[in-house]
Amino acid sequence: MTAPTGPPGEAGNVCVIGGGLAGIAAAIRLADLHLRVTLLESRPELGGATYSFRRDGLTVDTGQHVFLRCYEAYRGLLDRLGSTAGTQVQPRFAVPVLLPGRPPHLLARRRLPAPAHLLPALAGYRLLAPAQRLAAVRAAAALRHVDPDLPETDARSFGDWLADHGQDARAVRRLWDLVTVAALNLPSAQASLALAARVFRTGLLEAADAGDIGRPLVPLVDLHAVPARRLLDRLGVRVRTRARVRWIRPEPAGFRVGTDDGEVDADAVVLAVPHQAAAALVPPAAAPAAGDWRRLGAAPIVNVHLRYARRITGLTMAAAVASPAQWIFTRPEPDGQYVVVSLSAADAELERPTAELVATQRAALAALFPAARHAAVRDAFVTREPRATFRQTPGTRAYRPATATGLPGLVLAGAWTDTGWPDTMEGAVRSGQQAADVVARQLASRPRHHTEAAR
Template sequence: MTAARVPGGAGSVCVIGGGLAGIAAAVRLADQGLPVTLLESRPELGGATYSFRRDGLTVDTGQHVFLRCYHAYRGLLDRLGVTDDADVQPRFAVPVLLPGRAPHLLARRRLPAPAHLLPGLAGYRLLGPAERLAAVRAAAALRHVDPDLPETDARSFGDWLTEHGQSERAVRRLWDLVTVAALNLPSAHASLALAARVFRTGLLDSADAGDIGRPLVPLTDLHAVPARRLLHELGARVHTRSRVRWIHPESAGFRVGLSDGEIAADAVVLAVPHPVAAALVPPAAAPGAGDWHRLGAAPIVNVHLRYAHRVTELTMAAAVESPAQWIFTRPLPDDAQQVVVSLSAADTEIDRPAAELVAAQRAALAALFPAARHTPVRDAFVTREPRATFRQAPGTRAYRPATTTRLPGLVLAGAWTDTGWPDTMEGAVRSGQEAADVVARQLASRPRHHTEAAR
């Protein structure tokens, strides 16, 4: 790829990274009429939300869900024209499984917030009466925790729960159901600020905010394919299998180096994971980039099992006191069933042999679903995401950078930046849209002779 500026508009923008943050940024910029080039190192767009083929089936590397309150993400789905390819449950309802017990449905009522959750907490049979009452009180207190205060981020959610009378069993059977899935860490190790954001925004402040959405199609068809199609329609250029090696600032913009050449642009959106961003960003742009490694990483492991026959009527469930965590199913031809067990905070599982993980989850599912005990498994495999999210521990906000850098025209995007949100699809989309808006403002404020001289 030879060096060349893209003509037209207020200035050309190179978006580096084709995950959700990069897609959101590229679409936002192209919608504003700016010439956009999107570079992605993988064969397809989508970042961590991708699919692959196995034995005639299209399989997502991991199960991704979203909430009704993910307004930016759902808006992007609408812009991509795939709103009907995802489904949001009419009201929050999660079957909670305990080995040897019938499923307990944890659900909201059709009441205004926060009363919508009180009947569900008060009737949560997996806790004792005193624990339920304490949970109601803690939920009420959590509404008054300010997630934007630095002192809130400095504390662990586990310490706060202990301070508010939550037993170890209540943490395992109730609070960690959400914390582990949403923050990829157990409550004991998670930031109180990010936990408060999850519980307040997703469950407490609005009655329908926590209703769970699931894709109805493979993730590649939900994100990558429609994004490439839309960007092509908008005149943007998309290059996959294009790994960026360096970014050099120049008097009239930036030069971006690739394995097979280089391109020039008036502005750059760097929408890649934080270790990659730290290696690419010019030192003058972000002196604090050396601290980004402190964000760390937290893994997620998914165990995929294809049963010869249906083992449960549930499409989604959460397990407690079990090696399984969140369980998702989908029907297959001839009454077969695909079951995916998603294991977040998977530090102890990430390096375990696949055979051990499969055996452990087969035993766990047999303890939860009697039909699984004698149903043959036709296929089983494991997908691993060692760096699924940054490690959302107390104090991490200090290391999450702002969108802007010290070099005008070079901005950062990604769920790891300081969005105020956890590392989620919503955070990624918000960051990309904010980065696009910052770039558009910066380019618009440049003197006209500057952008003309760049061409």
């Protein structure tokens, strides 16, 4: 992601709509290519879905975002933003798995080449019976040969594939869904086999260190939004926040973009917004099948935040099975411990009252951590993300559009586009960079008088 050298380009100017990770990545890449860039974001700050807010002196992330060592594009973006020091990556994959009434079981890779690095972890996974562990080893070996790019793979559910490979309901709940629910925001029974295969192959099976987990040490606003604004300003990108786009109109020499407070002329447009918003903004000539994007749907994530008056666990991260809790993240506070329970595939929890969700998770944590049984909670609240990801079910790839549209100069970006990856931060960054590259090629191929007339 190093900026190229040479004289400024003459291809024109680009309007990037959306200031999430895809839009940020696109704007940086375009500026590196010496194009003039205007970035429009409807929210007060950049960051998109990875944003933070203040509550009683605490900076709160709406969701607990983690990443893997194999997220090369995302980690490259952090390097470019200068915020890598605000994260921490495990030296090796290790997840404490909690079952009520049992001590934590550490599911960890060994320092062996892939795929042998996970064999001892599966063979010694105490939350499954010996026969189930052996079946899991066989299924993991078979999953390495599933091609995630084949249409027939996407047409099938991961749950059906697991059943055909000897995985019973207990093994799915206690092993496979630990990863599937967190990574795809759906249980294995509902998830696309293609996307599950991408997660397991790329993240866990093909390289020994690929699945090592990284997590932010600072609020997401300080990891993404603040350094992105600083870098974009330095690169000469014009950033406008609180600028909601209402329409995009093709013009003879480019595009015109309408906002609540004016219009922007551009030679090209990168539309980097969620698929629901993109379907409403894209001109019909650009994507006649944009109505199909709505069929991607949405899957929610709910986070329950608890501020205990004292420490309840020494773990900073854990996964729970046979419990209302799923993934648990903690950080110390001067007078206690801040605990977030992240609930993916949270359709049932989305509409539940806050008091009920808090009570359920307090009881769940008390069953997992004895110290929580008598610990006072100073504050408790819930954040809800109704459209955290698209619904990554079998057959969804048919509705994920390519980067280019039917109108040269108008391209799409976002983790929902056809990146081949699940709806993740990595997919978002990859899509933004690819969109910038496509725009640059399209502008370079235009006759020079065309772009001059657009100015």
